Amino acid sequence: MFKSATFRLTASYLGILMAISIIFSLVLYNVSVHELHNDLRRQLPYFQQFQTDDSFGQGFAGFETQQEITSKHRLQIQLILVNLIILVAAGGASYWLARRSLKPIEEALEAQSRFTADASHELRTPLTAMKSEIEVALRDPKLSPKDTKALLASNLEEINKLETLSNGLLRLAQHNSEDDKAFSAVSLAKVSTDAVERMSTVIKSRPVKVFNEVEPTMVWGDRQHLTEVLAILLDNAIKYSPAKSSVRLTSRVQGNFAYLSVHDKGKGIGAEDLPHIFDRFYRADTSRSKDKTGGYGLGLSIAKKIAELHGGSIEATSQLGKGSVFTLKLPLSIDS
Ligand code: ADP
Numbered sequence: 001m002f003k004s005a006t007f008r009l010t011a012s013y014l015g016i017l018m019a020i021s022i023i024f025s026l027v028l029y030n031v032s033v034h035e036l037h038n039d040l041r042r043q044l045p046y047f048q049q050f051q052t053d054d055s056f057g058q059g060f061a062g063f064e065t066q067q068e069i070t071s072k073h074r075l076q077i078q079l080i081l082v083n084l085i086i087l088v089a090a091g092g093a094s095y096w097l098a099r100r101s102l103k104p105i106e107e108a109l110e111a112q113s114r115f116t117a118d119a120s121h122e123l124r125t126p127l128t129a130m131k132s133e134i135e136v137a138l139r140d141p142k143l144s145p146k147d148t149k150a151l152l153a154s155n156l157e158e159i160n161k162l163e164t165l166s167n168g169l170l171r172l173a174q175h176n177s178e179d180d181k182a183f184s185a186v187s188l189a190k191v192s193t194d195a196v197e198r199m200s201t202v203i204k205s206r207p208v209k210v211f212n213e214v215e216p217t218m219v220w221g222d223r224q225h226l227t228e229v230l231a232i233l234l235d236n237a238i239k240y241s242p243a244k245s246s247v248r249l250t251s252r253v254q255g256n257f258a259y260l261s262v263h264d265k266g267k268g269i270g271a272e273d274l275p276h277i278f279d280r281f282y283r284a285d286t287s288r289s290k291d292k293t294g295g296y297g298l299g300l301s302i303a304k305k306i307a308e309l310h311g312g313s314i315e316a317t318s319q320l321g322k323g324s325v326f327t328l329k330l331p332l333s334i335d336s
Helices: 001-050 055-139 145-174 188-198 202-207 223-239 300-308
Strands: 185-188 209-213 218-219 246-254 257-262 311-320 323-331
Touching: 001 055, 001 145, 001 185, 055 145, 145 300, 185 188, 185 209, 185 223, 188 202, 188 209, 188 223, 188 246, 188 257, 188 323, 202 300, 218 223, 223 257, 223 300, 300 323
Parallel strands: 209 246
Antiparallel strands: 185 218, 246 257, 257 323, 311 323
8 A cells, every 4th residue: 555655756756857857958959949040140230240242141050050950969868867867866856755754654554454453453362261161161061150151250360351451542542632631730749649649459458558748849741641641650660569668659850840850769671672662552561460450551652652741751761670760850940
């Protein structure tokens, strides 16, 4: 599809360039021929002063026509040559331009189809598990109420996974534009308090201590969405930390930006995984199943998208077995 689009775009660019070149050549040719004709006309009195008989007029006319024809030929050949050179150069340039124009579209389409394939795969896994469990149960003539209950419990677990996944997909789709954001001056301290509050059930369920040392620095953003980013980072920090360890939230200001960091002493992320953790559906350690961590690899991509919509970014540093630091960079509020 993209090959033919590239070809068509190249042909269109080339057509436009050649049309300009040909029109320019025709104008140049006509002007030059006109000038040449006038030049030769102007030379007539000069020749007349040497020759006075009647045959001169005819002789000069012959000379003039011959000169004109030769010059016109030379000009035509030169213009054809120049246009051929332009055709070759413009062909190359048009192809390069067409590739350049279509590349971002091609990449976006590729990412979209990769995302659809990943999402379908993730949706299919719990559905297949449920389907096969139900089929086996239906084939069993001696299915006891206890077995039925176990089956329903297992199905409910799969449904919960599907719900988590569809919520994640929905959140990812929601954060596609800046339009729905209510940007204003927001205190980072308020954002961190909101996030800790939102994660209070998770914090209580795990023996991990959370220290909130975030300063009331004013940034420019949407309080709700920034809370969501921090909740994602906090959730991960708690989820991937061993019991009795601690998670710290800190902030600092540098230049026109505020930096909010979430430090954990958890299992860390390997150097080979670190560049990919913000990709959709990427999970560094697949041996730790979703059942344990409840993740689908969507959290960090949602967080990254929100940060970018704020004109900021998220970066991670980590050491396997020692812990990780996720830092959210946000533009300071103009009033601060
Ligand atoms: P998930 O829902 O799987 O946690 P995320 O997008 O939030 O998805 O994270 C992607 C992957 O990055 C996780 O599966 C995990 O392997 C890794 N990760 C994220 N945060 C941390 C952390 N604080 N410590 C260790 N690994 C982490």
